[in-house]
Amino acid sequence: MRLPRSVETADVRGKVVLVRSDLNVPLDDGQIADDTRIRASLPTIRLLLDGGAAEVRVCSHLGRPKGPDERYAMAPVRARVAELVGDGRVSVLENTRFNEGETANDPGFAHELASGCDLYVNDAFGSAHRAHSSTVGVAEILPAYAGLLLLDELVHLGRLLGEVERPFVIVSGGAKVEDKIGVLEHLGGRADEVLIGGKMAEDVRAGNPFSFDVVLPTDVVAASAFEADAETRVTAFDALPDGWPGHENGPATREDFAHRIAAARTVFWNGPMGVFEWPAFAEGTFAVARAVAGCEGFTVVGGGDSVRAVHEAGVSDRISWISTGGGASLELLEGKELPGVAAIPA
Ligand code: 3PG
Ligand code: MG
Numbered sequence: 001m002r003l004p005r006s007v008e009t010a011d012v013r014g015k016v017v018l019v020r021s022d023l024n025v026p027l028d029d030g031q032i033a034d035d036t037r038i039r040a041s042l043p044t045i046r047l048l049l050d051g052g053a054a055e056v057r058v059c060s061h062l063g064r065p066k067g068p069d070e071r072y073a074m075a076p077v078r079a080r081v082a083e084l085v086g087d088g089r090v091s092v093l094e095n096t097r098f099n100e101g102e103t104a105n106d107p108g109f110a111h112e113l114a115s116g117c118d119l120y121v122n123d124a125f126g127s128a129h130r131a132h133s134s135t136v137g138v139a140e141i142l143p144a145y146a147g148l149l150l151l152d153e154l155v156h157l158g159r160l161l162g163e164v165e166r167p168f169v170i171v172s173g174g175a176k177v178e179d180k181i182g183v184l185e186h187l188g189g190r191a192d193e194v195l196i197g198g199k200m201a202e203d204v205r206a207g208n209p210f211s212f213d214v215v216l217p218t219d220v221v222a223a224s225a226f227e228a229d230a231e232t233r234v235t236a237f238d239a240l241p242d243g244w245p246g247h248e249n250g251p252a253t254r255e256d257f258a259h260r261i262a263a264a265r266t267v268f269w270n271g272p273m274g275v276f277e278w279p280a281f282a283e284g285t286f287a288v289a290r291a292v293a294g295c296e297g298f299t300v301v302g303g304g305d306s307v308r309a310v311h312e313a314g315v316s317d318r319i320s321w322i323s324t325g326g327g328a329s330l331e332l333l334e335g336k337e338l339p340g341v342a343a344i345p346a
Helices: 036-050 075-085 107-114 148-158 177-190 198-204 251-262 283-294 304-312 327-333
Strands: 016-020 055-059 090-092 119-122 144-146 168-172 193-196 219-223 232-236 246-249 266-270 298-302 321-323
Touching (some): 036 055, 036 075, 036 304, 075 090, 148 298, 168 251, 193 198, 193 251, 198 246, 246 251, 304 321
Parallel strands (some): 119 144
């Protein structure tokens, strides 16, 4: 894999540096539910400060707002960065997606971001699959370098690209189903088994959209409504009562998935098995987290929600590589060159 040039080769003394990090953290009622992505972004910021940068402007998107939207303001993230870094040279810009030019990779917005800056460092691995103004546009305006996290991710995830130890098991779930079907179609063919749970399993219930066999839940926890305290019932996957959405894997499925994961030599997990933010529907996701932690092979977990689940299950120190990328890690594993990476010279 082609590695982009590292921020470690840049002379940043006295420079104003624009850093694109992925600070798109999960929020609960406006509070940061998991700050993994913020912490993972600190080494690059500290490197720039230690290197004598005059100013470090950190930018990121948060959520999927379609313009200015108070619910996705960067304030809580900015406060956490200040708490963790405590250096007046660092600022966190407002949510890049508050500007409608961002997702269109509008050069006008890229120039706005680049204005007054000498260098650009892209450390946002989680957003490297997006060709946006802050991930690609600015790299065409300012001298561009890769951040430490971005490089680390490429090196570790790269291990899944070549020959892997088998069985290679992929576990997929989560809510952003439309993002994942196409990617899984490419990636799943390289795996020995693809286990699908959560919302994704609900969406493929009507028929397998893939050109390979997938392992689906045999039982699910169904709920009377999409609510945290809904009435629940364990039912067969193919016998949900009318109007009862499936909320997560049932007990038999948890055990089946855990056995398959335990037998693997390489595991890649992206996307929770259900609405694990609600305690009544967390066990299916936590069971996968514990199984991945217990697997003796090379294990990779990617995506904000799965990473949060791994932390909440208390097993993060037993995962080989926790990726800050969800969609980005999927697209990398699909064999695509990520636009955010391609925009940085080697
Ligand atoms: C993610 O959480 O997957 C990244 O931050 C990218 O976000 P997006 O899928 O909204 O572009
Ligand atoms: Mg995504």
